[in-house]
Amino acid sequence: MSKRYGRGDWVLRDVDVRAPEGEAVAFTGGNGSGKSTLLRIAVGLSKPTRGVVADHTQRYLAPVLVFTALMGVLTVNGSGPLPPAYASSAGALFVGSTWLTIALTSLHDAPQRAIVVISSGRSLKVLLAAVGTALTSCLVLMVFGLLFPLWVGDYEVVTASDLLLGLEAQLTCALVGIAIGVLCSRLVLRRQGYALVAALALVMVTLFVKGMPPVNRLFNLMATTSESAKLLAPAAGMLAIAAVILAGSTAVTQYVTSRKE
Structure with missing residues (x-):
């Protein structure tokens, strides 16, 4: 998935992350690397500009x-x-x-x-x-x-x-x-x-x-x-x-x- 705000630079570009249920995943990087944006997309607080976020939980x-x-x-x-x-x-x-x-x-x-x-x-x-x-x-x-x-x-x-x-x-x-x-x-x-x-x-x-x-x-x-x-x-x-x-x-x-x- 990819994300940018307006017509600015891409904050995330072609990121593919797989997080199995029950496992902890850590994101590292400097300021402005897109960690917060990635987490906001993962929890549904923001939408990717391109791509999808798939939640495979079966609790529903x-x-x-x-x-x-x-x-x-x-x-x-x-x-x-x-x-x-x-x-x-x-x-x-x-x-x-x-x-x-x-x-x-x-x-x-x-x-x-x-x-x-x-x-x-x-x-x-x-x-x-x-x-x-x-x-x-x-x-x-x-x-x-x-x-x-x-x-x-x-x-x-x-x-x-x-x-x-x-x-x-x-x-x-x-x-x-x-x-x-x-x-x-x-x-x-x-x-x-x-x-x-x-x-x-x-x-x-x-x-x-x-x-x-x-x-x-x-x-x-x-x-x-x-x-x-x-x-x-x-x-x-x-x-x-x-x-x-x-x-x-x-x-x-x-x-x-x-x-x-």
């Missing part, structure tokens, strides 16, 4: 498989109005996004994270990059969540309101799932056992406490109202609440992380 595989399995169980052979089907796909994404975020934000142990933070300049940048990666991954899964029920189900009429409601519901659940995942990551809870228990408890409370916004409240509305157009405004309100929850969760995580560091 389990949450993606759980999401697809839940989609198959909850939405196959569906019929009738679409809101209940999209509530099921949103619930699947809620579970998957929580697990995926925990995996993405827990990639580095304390020494590795210290190196990444020093290279990026601020720990907040690293946290926001992880949240952004999780959200981008969820956006890809949302396309599957919108189309899969239509493929395996029997829905005679599909309107733009149906698709928009499905998008709002999935995005709401993705934001709340990411918020829970960030709070239960290694950044806040160093012991995996505690993190797992906390994540399960928060997921259960969010899903099953009757009338609790935004997830349970939204699911109740989608289960009892068959016309998607009537649900767009309430769903938008739940989406706004989910965005506030994610912002608050990120702020709390950053505060805890900065105190520990």
